Amino acid sequence: MAVKNPRQGAAMAVYRSSRWQSESGRSNGKSIYLETTLPISHWANLWFGIILQSGDEKWRFFKMLIDIGYKEIEVSFPSASQTDFDFTRRLIETPGTVPDDVWLQVLSPCREDLIKRTVESLKGAKKGLIHIYLATSECFRRVVFNFSEEETLELAVRCTKLVRSLTKDDPSTAGTEWAFEFSPETFSDTNPDFVLKVCEAVKAAWEPSVENPIIFNLPATVEMATPNVYADQIEYFCRHISEREKICVSLHPHNDRGTSTAAAELAQMAGADRVEGCLFGNGERTGNVDLVTLGLNLYTQGIHPNIDFSDLGRIIDTVEICNKIPVHQRAPYGGSLVVCAFSGSHQDAIKKGFELREREAKGYDDPWQIPYLPLDPQDIGRTYEAVIRVNSQSGKGGAAWIILRGLQLDLPRGLQVAFSKVVQKNADSLGRELLPKEITALFEQTYFLTDNPRFSIVDYNITTDRSRSPAPAEPGKTPVTKDLMRVFNGVISVDGREFKLQGRGNGPISSLANALRGVGVNLDVQDYKEHAIGRGRDVKAATYIECTAAGSQMRVWGVGIHEDVVQSSLIALLSAASNFASSRPGSPFVAKPANVNDNVVELNLNGST
Known part of the structure; x- marks a missing residue:
């Protein structure tokens, strides 16, 4: 079927203001359609929610749609079942359930007896929207109804007039503001053209x-072509229907x-001005x-949809409770994995993005x-902690984050690399991703932040070696000992x-490293980093020390954490010594056996008693 419909530039589209939306400065809450030369604004088209559940689930779902801001809700198919009819009546007859600015929409096929039942369900509503539908395609007319085009048109007009006579033309329903929808x-x-x-006849x-x-x-009704074809059909309708301002x-x-x-x-x-759909694509x-x-x-394009997500x-x-269908883990925006990154390069980019911000x-x-995050996870109620997920394929950035x-x-980069290997090995052995609490526990265990380390300080003091005299001081001044x-x-x-x-x-640090040689641990400090944790009186020092084993590439x-900066660095060095010891299972540490009867053994720098 060939139809001449030369495509034109988008007129207004996704930034048109909503129908019936009351907002200061917007036509006193009445219908308003903006001119086609608009720049991108803060307004969105009207969204229309459909409820497909029944019973208590339907009630709960309706309340949720109200809470997040929907103003037109298709609540039932009243002629299809007593349950749907009763639900509609319950909404209307329960005080405070339906806000004054919310339209209750009900659905009916083009059958006169069913239309009457449908209108009856809405009596007493503040705002009622009657929606009738009639299939118009050649396939349905021939296969389902055995209707000609003329018969289809006549039925659509007759049913429209019936709705009108039962609603806006009926004085007994004057307390309801009526609207009409035809599909x-x-x-x-x-x-x-049909x-x-x-x-045109229905209008x-x-x-x-x-x-x-x-x-x-x-x-x-059934998606049968590419999206641009549907858009072309909508454009053709919008350009050729008369009295567009009334539609x-x-x-x-x-x-x-x-x-x-x-x-x-x-x-x-x-x-188009309005979209009918379901949350998370049910239907x-x-x-x-x-x-x-x-x-x-x-x-994500800077246009608020006027719905609170x-x-x-x-x-x-x-x-999920009402539909008894789970939202898929990778469903756009709603899926549990939507703002999560497993890839090492993705995690590293996200981490750097947050650091720069x-x-x-x-x-x-x-x-x-932020790389790989199209919106701030907190804007949809997610936490940053859930952004990065770690498995055996993740790199250093994920665990570090x-x-x-x-x-x-x-963590300094070298420690990120070292710890990521520990994480990958653990994830491989478990055959699954590691949860954040498991990763933090693994870090604390690996660097002895909570578990008992192999090496720990019982008591210490650090003094200045005065066996070498400092340079003579100037008269009246204290000798300089900093060197x-x-x-x-x-x-x-x-x-x-x-x-x-x-x-x-x-x-x-170097004096403790020298002392550790007395128990068989010979480490050279290669890298040292520190930073503060917290502020004010509760501040602590975090220290990271990288060491090499003397005479090897190991x-x-x-890692050390303490209120005292010096003690934090000593704890970090002993943490490295503990890791060194753990890497050499079965190897002795004390150069000469200590006397088992002595609780404290004196050692000199050469390891002799």
């Missing part, structure tokens, strides 16, 4: 106004080809278009630019046995 079902498979003919029968437009809902063009894309989101977005660009077969995806797609976890819980003191109002978030330890050697004297516990050690060096790391 040429199977629109996307119908001759577009759709226009039917809709004439209803007589809409600019203030209360008729809704023409144009479904891709709200609504979309109803299904997801049979997996492109309902693209179809909805392109069709909005083609001129018939492969589902309706996902309103969460559509809304947050706008949000800030606690997406609560929305997911409600949807922190250094530049970026806040909530600054543009969000978790340690930074969990323990406030900013003199330091002497470590202390008691070190090695695997539970205590040894009194002494060592000399140019500072506390490298070990140690």
